[in-house]
Each structure stands twice: as structure tokens, then as C-alpha cells.
Amino acid sequence: MTKDAIKRPEWVPDTAGEAEGFTTNVMSGIKSRHDGMPGSPSGTSVYTGGARRRELSLDEYVDGVLSGDRAVLARAITLVESNAERHQDLAQEMLMRLLPHAGKTIRVGITGVPGAGKSSLIETLGLRLCSDGHKLAVLAVDPSSSVTGGSILGDKTRMEQLSRNRCAYIRPSPSGGVLGGVARKSRETMIVCESAGFDVILVETVGVGQSEVTVRSMVDLFMLMQIAGAGDELQGIKKGVMERSDLIVVNKADGDNKLRAEAARVDYQRILHFLQPSTEGWRTQALACSAYTGDGVAELWAVVEEFRLNTTASGVFEKRRQQQNLDWMHSMVSEQLKRKFYNHPNVRMNIPLVEEMIVKGRLSPTRAATLLLALDESTEARVLRF
Numbered sequence: 001m002t003k004d005a006i007k008r009p010e011w012v013p014d015t016a017g018e019a020e021g022f023t024t025n026v027m028s029g030i031k032s033r034h035d036g037m038p039g040s041p042s043g044t045s046v047y048t049g050g051a052r053r054r055e056l057s058l059d060e061y062v063d064g065v066l067s068g069d070r071a072v073l074a075r076a077i078t079l080v081e082s083n084a085e086r087h088q089d090l091a092q093e094m095l096m097r098l099l100p101h102a103g104k105t106i107r108v109g110i111t112g113v114p115g116a117g118k119s120s121l122i123e124t125l126g127l128r129l130c131s132d133g134h135k136l137a138v139l140a141v142d143p144s145s146s147v148t149g150g151s152i153l154g155d156k157t158r159m160e161q162l163s164r165n166r167c168a169y170i171r172p173s174p175s176g177g178v179l180g181g182v183a184r185k186s187r188e189t190m191i192v193c194e195s196a197g198f199d200v201i202l203v204e205t206v207g208v209g210q211s212e213v214t215v216r217s218m219v220d221l222f223m224l225m226q227i228a229g230a231g232d233e234l235q236g237i238k239k240g241v242m243e244r245s246d247l248i249v250v251n252k253a254d255g256d257n258k259l260r261a262e263a264a265r266v267d268y269q270r271i272l273h274f275l276q277p278s279t280e281g282w283r284t285q286a287l288a289c290s291a292y293t294g295d296g297v298a299e300l301w302a303v304v305e306e307f308r309l310n311t312t313a314s315g316v317f318e319k320r321r322q323q324q325n326l327d328w329m330h331s332m333v334s335e336q337l338k339r340k341f342y343n344h345p346n347v348r349m350n351i352p353l354v355e356e357m358i359v360k361g362r363l364s365p366t367r368a369a370t371l372l373l374a375l376d377e378s379t380e381a382r383v384l385r386f
């Protein structure tokens, strides 16, 4: 095998030669780009799966993204998702240059129980938006993906047609481990996609719980997808999720299920009267649709458009985005402070002991926190004694 046919693992330093004696080489894969999308027709931007690629310069990243080059777009997102410090500096410089070109879009978050049909709806809605001339980026936010592998496989099959369509770009959830990491990456990916000319961003929430709150904090409109199940389907829904939603969609309103879905929609509509609306000046409504037949999907998008018009006119749209950016900054500060604190040598050294004392009941958690925080301030090595 020639040297060029060998693909090194990503962690091999760029400068490493054969002499370094790396024992691991990865065989070249199928010739497609790593996001699974077909290459560009010109063929110039197809990732051939060959040896390591040359690093792009800041200008190449910025120009490539702005001109809508999908290969550069994929690499720019990979850069944003990288945890390596040298990549993060470059990524931030790139984002600063891209920011003025982003933002003229609608960002829609979709949440709902597993199997509700979120990916199927994105496929149906996405194809419709494409034929209306939109360019669509689909992102998934899944804090658990680093553990479970996420639902990437499922999404690829559910969004089969869309993933082959050139007007759409589908990006599975970054494996960030902690939710904060995933959120930062998704937000920055969104900016990259928007500057590449994608005007509709759909974010699918994968997994339940915390990710809903995170996705709400990065989108303009938040959609809750439900299905009419057996029994009292309204019981299991947390009031909090409904109060965060701007639109409730009962999916699978087709075949035998149509009447039940309609009944569920009426129930949701009734409940909504008693809840706090999620967006100032907007009354959350419940719709029924079918991702299979496409019934109700045009109506659903009409509501999204109406939301955009109303909130833009009232200034709520812009105000929310500004607030989201401020919140984002503050959450980045707390995250970085936390990381700095736990990496402090004194804190690392003393934590096992402090934990032991708490477990044994000899130290109160509050007192322990105060002691540890004080350690963070000293530059000299200190061992706590009890």
C-alpha cells in the first residue's frame, strides 16, 4: 500500500512521520464526504478519503463558507466542534468574521418523546421547504450521543430523501459529553450554516430532559411534538415543556389514528388556555399533522411564518435573540470558571479527601465548598487537614 493510501487517525500529530512508529493506520473508506452527503458536482470539493488534508487558512474557511462550498462548510463545523485549543482559537476568529453574515434566518427547535416522528416531520417539511426555494440546515442536539452513539443511524434513514437533496444539510449531534459543550457547538454550527446561506435551521432535540431547555435557548420558535396514545395522553406531559412551546403538533394524524389525533389536538388547545405563553404576544396553538401523508404540514409552516411576522413586528424576535446571546455569554463564563476551578492543582489534590470527609459525615457540603473555593485562590500548594 502506498503511503498516500493510508489514513492516519485524527490524533496523530500533523508533523509525525513514519519514524514515529505509529502502529495504527486506518484504511481509506468509501469515497464520500464524512457527513455522508454526496459531493459537489464539480468534484473539486469531494473529500477523497486519502491521506491527511492540508489545514485551511482562516481566509479559506471564511471565503469557503460564505460562498456556500459544502466541503469547506463541513470542515468549518468540524473545526467548531473540535475540543483542541488551537482549533478553538481559529474557530473563534472564523466565527467573528462570519457573524455579520448570519442571523437572517428562522431557527425552529423540535422536541417530543422518542418515536413521535420528529425526524419524519423534518423530512416531509424539509422537502417541502426545499421545493419552495429554501435552504435548510438540520441539526441534532443530543447530550447523550457520546455514550449511546445517538440516533444518527435512525436519522439518516428517516431523512433519506432530504439527506440526498442539495438544498439541505444534515448534521448529527456533536459528541460533546457535557450538555454545555454540545450547546456551544450547536450554536456555533448554526452560525456557520447561516453564513453559508441556509435560511431555515431546524434543531431536533434527541433525548429527554435537559436538552429541551438547551434547545429552547437557541431557537426562535420551539415546537413540541406529541402523539395521541392510548389512555389519558395528557397526563404524562410536563407543564414546563408545554409552557416553553410556541406550537404543539400532534403527529401521526393519519389512517385509524386521525380522529384520536384530532381529539388530542382539541385537548391540548384547551389546556393551553390555562398556561403561560412561551413568547410575549404570541398565543401558543395546537395543530394536527401527518409526516406520512403530509396533511397539515403546510398549515404548520404557515403558523411558523405567522410567528416570525408577528414577533418581528413587535420586536420580540430580535429581543429574544439578543437575550439568548447574553445568556450564552454568561453560561460560557460559568462553564469556564468551573473548568478552571476543577483544574486547579490544589483543588484536584484535595478533592478526594474532602469527598471522603463528606461521605463520612465529618464535613458539611457547604463548608467543604467554601474550603475548596478558598484553595482556588492560592498559588502555593496546600493540603487540607481535618
Ligand SMILES: Nc1nc2c(ncn2[C@@H]2O[C@H](COP(=O)(O)OP(=O)(O)OP(=O)(O)O)[C@@H](O)[C@H]2O)c(=O)[nH]1
Residues within 6 Å of the ligand: 112, 113, 114, 115, 116, 117, 118, 119, 120, 121, 151, 154, 158, 206, 207, 251, 252, 253, 254, 289, 290, 291, 292, 293
Ligand atoms: N403513521 C405514522 N407514523 C409515523 C409518522 N411519522 C413518523 N412515524 C413513524 O414513527 C416512528 C418514529 O419516527 P421518527 O421520525 O424516527 O421519530 P423521532 O421523534 O425522530 O424519534 P427519535 O429520534 O428516536 O426521538 C417511525 O417508525 C416512523 O415511521 C406519521 O405521520 N404517521
Ligand SMILES: [Mg+2]
Residues within 6 Å of the ligand: 118, 119, 120, 151, 154, 155, 158, 204
Ligand atoms: Mg429522530
